Amino acid sequence: MDALFRRLNYYADLNEDDRTALDGLKYRVEVYESGEEIITRGDDPGDAFIVSSGWAARYIALEDGRSQILNFMLPGDVYDLQVFVSSGADHSVLALNQVKVLEIKRREILSVFDKKGRAGAAFWWCALQEEAILREQIVRNGRRSARERVAHLLLELHRRALISGEGAGDSFHMPVSQAMLADALGLSFVHINRVLRELEKAGALSRKKGWITLERREHLVELCDFRDDYLHLDANPRRLGFNF
């Protein structure tokens, strides 16, 4: 519940009532190991899911084995805020490392919405951000070169990892194989590797045991013209300890 509170509070500066409302939510904790499917296409979950720890990937697989990652889910991210209508999931969610998930009945979430406090608004902010991230993914993969895509995605994930309370400074833990990056960015994993090595050789970043360090963040920013406004972080800018 910490991850959720942290996230919502980041957006909306919650007060006591909001905190109480959130604490009152009844939820179940499920643990998924790396490689397990949290949601499978066609499921009709019935609950909303909140990532409490670990990373997951929303993806769609084509018939012939190709597959595309839609986006990554970090602690505090919510699956299925479209709690008002129920429909079979049109995509799957895969655990990238061990993921703890809070599963909450739709009507529980609705009770928070109904209270019309800041917690409800913060949930909406989450939904708005999630959709904006999808849109940025479209632009990234549609109109950017391989190098730009990699730089842009790393900058996004770095930013989001910081918000989730993971990572420190210019480093963050990224439990994502190069093949997964390829499926996220619409490239081959061979080419992902080449781009990563090139950036590494240029001193822009370094990698070690699943940790990424953005050695020259400004260089990466410039490389892909990264603007973070799509992350809609300005709900409450004072939450962020530094300026980009």
Place this chain on the structure above:
Amino acid sequence: MDALFRRLNYYADLNEDDRTALDGLKYRVEVYESGEEIITRGDDPGDAFIVSSGWAARYIALEDGRSQILNFMLPGDVYDLQVFVSSGADHSVLALNQVKVLEIKRREILSVFDKKGRAGAAFWWCALQEEAILREQIVRNGRRSARERVAHLLLELHRRALISGEGAGDSFHMPVSQAMLADALGLSFVHINRVLRELEKAGALSRKKGWITLERREHLVELCDFRDDYLHLDANPRRLGFNF
């Protein structure tokens, strides 16, 4: 208002009360000519927008002139159902031909949501569908070849045009230049042209004055393995006069 009612009714089989609630909505009609911007990035509209007639494109432009269309808006599509939180638009909307737009105050829309009738549910269904279309756009552009992309997008637009009450049978009016198609599919307009001509020569489709006819729809479906489930049309399948 017809386009909206038609769309919502398609999803939810509205009753008299719902109809009354919708008819009671106060709105303003704005007309935009082809090429005009309905929403400009950075705007904070304050209202929700419903396309009443005509086509529009949501897009994001990069600094250097590249631009990416996120998706197309057809009659009955709604802009900004995230009415509960207000934030600057992170993308723009461009009129592709003459577009009539209903502009509705957020609180008006909220009143329909609050009534908890089927109209509210139908709005949610719209939001769910919109996000699913974005996801499919990611997969299409990320993991499909140029030919598959073109076929897949045409099939989607055909389907959506029929639902909007435009088009007839295998034909529909598509006020979209090849350069726009290119910006939607992450390709160059030269290549779009080649693919279209190829499909045309193969007898899969024909074009005339902005009208597209899917001469061999099944062929196109097979070509890109088109599954229409992402359009979430199953809310009320009987509304559709034919089976795919």
Place this chain on the structure above:
DNA sequence: CGGTCATTTGACACGGCTCAAGAAACGTGG
């Protein structure tokens, strides 16, 4: 009728893909 914009086609270049094979990292059981 001229001007502008959209379409079409050819020639050529190149970014990223495929295939292949070796090296490194990782997990597991002994």
Place this chain on the structure above:
DNA sequence: CCACGTTTCTTGAGCCGTGTCAAATGACCG
């Protein structure tokens, strides 16, 4: 702790889908 199988990463060679550039043609519009 090592040994082993498995997955992931790395690198090279060659190819192909798509981009770029350029120019002609056609469609539309006042």
